[in-house]
Amino acid sequence: MSQTVTRALRILAELGEGERSLDQLAEVLGVHKTTVLRLLQSLEEERFVYRDPAYRYHLGAGLFALSGLALEQRGIRRIAAPHLAGLNAATGQTVHLAAYEGGEVVYIDKYDSRHPVRMYSRIGLRAALHSAAVSKVLLADLPVPERRRVVAGIDFIPHTAHTLATPEALLAELEKVSAQGWAQDHAEHEAFINCVAAPIRDASGRVVAAASISVPDVVLPYEQVLELLPQLLATTRAVSADCGQPPHAGPAAPTA
Amino acid sequence: MSQTVTRALRILAELGEGERSLDQLAEVLGVHKTTVLRLLQSLEEERFVYRDPAYRYHLGAGLFALSGLALEQRGIRRIAAPHLAGLNAATGQTVHLAAYEGGEVVYIDKYDSRHPVRMYSRIGLRAALHSAAVSKVLLADLPVPERRRVVAGIDFIPHTAHTLATPEALLAELEKVSAQGWAQDHAEHEAFINCVAAPIRDASGRVVAAASISVPDVVLPYEQVLELLPQLLATTRAVSADCGQPPHAGPAAPTA
DNA sequence: CGCCGATGTTGCAACATACGCAACGAGGGT
DNA sequence: ACCCTCGTTGCGTATGTTGCAACATCGGCG
Numbered sequence: 001m002s003q004t005v006t007r008a009l010r011i012l013a014e015l016g017e018g019e020r021s022l023d024q025l026a027e028v029l030g031v032h033k034t035t036v037l038r039l040l041q042s043l044e045e046e047r048f049v050y051r052d053p054a055y056r057y058h059l060g061a062g063l064f065a066l067s068g069l070a071l072e073q074r075g076i077r078r079i080a081a082p083h084l085a086g087l088n089a090a091t092g093q094t095v096h097l098a099a100y101e102g103g104e105v106v107y108i109d110k111y112d113s114r115h116p117v118r119m120y121s122r123i124g125l126r127a128a129l130h131s132a133a134v135s136k137v138l139l140a141d142l143p144v145p146e147r148r149r150v151v152a153g154i155d156f157i158p159h160t161a162h163t164l165a166t167p168e169a170l171l172a173e174l175e176k177v178s179a180q181g182w183a184q185d186h187a188e189h190e191a192f193i194n195c196v197a198a199p200i201r202d203a204s205g206r207v208v209a210a211a212s213i214s215v216p217d218v219v220l221p222y223e224q225v226l227e228l229l230p231q232l233l234a235t236t237r238a239v240s241a242d243c244g245q246p247p248h249a250g251p252a253a254p255t256a
Numbered sequence: 257m258s259q260t261v262t263r264a265l266r267i268l269a270e271l272g273e274g275e276r277s278l279d280q281l282a283e284v285l286g287v288h289k290t291t292v293l294r295l296l297q298s299l300e301e302e303r304f305v306y307r308d309p310a311y312r313y314h315l316g317a318g319l320f321a322l323s324g325l326a327l328e329q330r331g332i333r334r335i336a337a338p339h340l341a342g343l344n345a346a347t348g349q350t351v352h353l354a355a356y357e358g359g360e361v362v363y364i365d366k367y368d369s370r371h372p373v374r375m376y377s378r379i380g381l382r383a384a385l386h387s388a389a390v391s392k393v394l395l396a397d398l399p400v401p402e403r404r405r406v407v408a409g410i411d412f413i414p415h416t417a418h419t420l421a422t423p424e425a426l427l428a429e430l431e432k433v434s435a436q437g438w439a440q441d442h443a444e445h446e447a448f449i450n451c452v453a454a455p456i457r458d459a460s461g462r463v464v465a466a467a468s469i470s471v472p473d474v475v476l477p478y479e480q481v482l483e484l485l486p487q488l489l490a491t492t493r494a495v496s497a498d499c500g501q502p503p504h505a506g507p508a509a510p511t512a
Numbered sequence: 513c514g515c516c517g518a519t520g521t522t523g524c525a526a527c528a529t530a531c532g533c534a535a536c537g538a539g540g541g542t
Numbered sequence: 543a544c545c546c547t548c549g550t551t552g553c554g555t556a557t558g559t560t561g562c563a564a565c566a567t568c569g570g571c572g
């Protein structure tokens with residue numbers, strides 16, 4: 001493991017909090033400012049950081065460009081985009097696209113609600129594994145051994161009174177999700193937000209992503225969020241079809 | 257300058273092209289695969305890269321998250337967002353937001369056209385300094401010494417027959433832009449695309465960003481693009497007002 | 513069913529590289 | 543005009559990085 005790279009990435013993380021001077025960065029990292037300067041010079045060369053005329057460092061455009069490239073690489077994102085935009089337009093609610101990667105669930109796209117009440121989420125952030133509806137959908141498709149392993153590693157932080165609190169409860173929930181073909185989050189992560197999520201499958205029937213609708217209950221009560229389910233399922237079916245999934249396949253994966 | 261960091265960033269750039277195996281990366285960088293492995297381990301720890309079950313490396317979610325943070329940090333982007341979305345909705349054309357930083361002009365936001373003909377551009381990419389309308393707007397506000405220095409450093413690649421070919425021509429154009437308060441790109445970068453751009457100013461009167469409308473001439477001929485100018489100027493005026501610029505200020509900066 | 517090849521991982525010694533120090537320089541505030 | 547802060551440079555040192563070689567693991571193929 002490379003100390004140098006780790007430090008460089010810590011600099012980036014720190015700059016993610018806001019602009020910093022050389023000395024500030026040196027202090028935070030606990031290294032001599034000469035060291036920080038050289039790391040920054042390398043980062044600046046690749047446009048990962050940018051130094052303004054006042055000698056303050058900011059995150060740079062190279063980062064945006066790379067992130068854009070990375071998101072474009074995810075074929076699923078491009079395929080799903082028009083469908084999710086349509087769902088967002090039709091319902092007016094926040095729509096998320098999430099994927100499972102290496103033991104975590106991350107948001108890879110987001111369409112904001114038209115309502116003034118917004119959710120706190122951002123592309124690239126991790127979804128809570130035991131409470132987010134998209135996580136349930138994605139975990140439910142894992143092979144049982146990995147599913148158990150991942151669930152065993154979860155820290156069951158109780159976000160609200162409804163949050164599932166034990167591995168057993170979550171595993172039971174995942175069985176249910178797997179059987180019914182969709183998942184909900186009934187105020188399990190945020191006390192005032194309900195979500196529904198459904199899987200997107202590729203040609204092999206494996207779940208490659210999950211789409212969800214999230215609604216603060218000041219906008220719609222729980223029951224009415226469930227009424228959005230048909231629209232969500234129509235959307236995920238359409239995206240799955242664009243991914244090459246045979247239309248006759250049922251909610252449970254054909255390979256299961 | 258840090259060799260290690262430079263190599264790590266080259267790995268990221270390479271992964272921007274697509275997934276890679278350890279050996280592929282070692283070959284491209286021209287270093288031993290052990291070296292690459294350790295760099296990757298550090299990158300993976302911070303979620304900048306992600307290794308799939310088949311041992312292929314991809315760009316990771318940490319990158320998206322950081323990029324999102326960085327874009328949110330740019331206050332101008334948030335302030336301009338609703339106005340630019342409105343302009344995009346009203347005209348149906350591609351709208352860009354760009355900023356000058358450290359000798360280059362980068363796109364920091366983009367709203368796609370509703371027409372099937374799309375432009376090639378992406379948030380984070382650099383705009384051509386001598387042909388893009390947004391570049392002209394941003395360069396036109398620089399203090400004269402810096403303006404001259406930047407112009408002197410430009411490589412006047414002729415993208416089309418209309419591309420300005422000399423520093424003198426560009427400096428003259430910048431004078432004009434400065435006086436009239438907006439810029440155009442009449443097929444100077446892409447033969448079939450015309451743009452208009454206008455400055456966004458903050459409370460001090462300095463240009464902090466530029467907004468532009470880009471239209472392929474299969475959609476609208478040049479003359480009709482110019483007719484979009486009033487809408488663009490109304491938008492940039494509104495954004496400037498939100499930035500605290502006094503409404504009475506004319507096209508030229510009050511400090512000039 | 514077992515061998516072979518390809519690919520990722522580990523231990524270790526050599527040495528290049530990144531590190532910190534101290535002195536220098538520039539810019540801004542008082 | 544002074545001082546004080548903050549970024550930059552040169553240099554010796556040792557720490558962290560490098561490449562090698564051997565090992566482990568997985569999959570394909572005979």
